[in-house]
Amino acid sequence: MKxxxxxxKTPEDxxxxxxxxxxxxxxxxxxxxxxxxxxxxASNNTNECFLELSDTDFEGADSIQLIENLRDSIGGGYYYMETYKGETINHRMWLCEVTEFVFGGLPETIYISYR
Incomplete structure (x- = not known):
């Protein structure tokens, strides 16, 4: 799925x-x-961006790795993004149960490209 x-981003940030x-x-x-x-x-500090997301690798994509699965407690999970457009950022983020809705589960890896 890609x-x-x-x-x-709302006026309330x-x-x-x-x-x-x-x-x-x-x-x-x-x-x-x-x-x-x-x-x-990803938005370059604006109020909108478009991301292409996939559970399979594709050319030019960065990736985020599932590091803590919280499906059975609060839903979703914590992911780790090592690089952004080739730059090391070492960024941790929580992706909620909407991730499970979009992908039909929590992928071990989510691939991202920026539009």
Whole structure:
């Protein structure tokens, strides 16, 4: 699965994924605990960015690795991003249960490219 996703930042400085097929509360779509910081970087500190995400490797993609699976407790998991566009960043982020919705589970590795 490889898909392009839109992320947007509200006037209150909160990041969300634009996921029209989501039927749960919008609050679950908020990007927090490191994911928001990564989106600031990916958006070049603007209020919108597009990320191509996949659970299989593709040319030009960075990757994030699952380091702590929290599916059975709070949902989602902690991921680690070693590099961003070839630059070492060593960044930890939590991706919520929406990740499970998008991928049908928590991938060990998620591949990302920036548009």
């Amino acid at each position: 898909q392009l996703f839109r992320f947007y 909160k990041w969300y994924i634009d996921l029209p097929e989501w039927t749960g509360p919008i609050s679950a779509l908020e990007m927090v605990e490191g994911a928001d910081d990564m989106l600031d970087k």
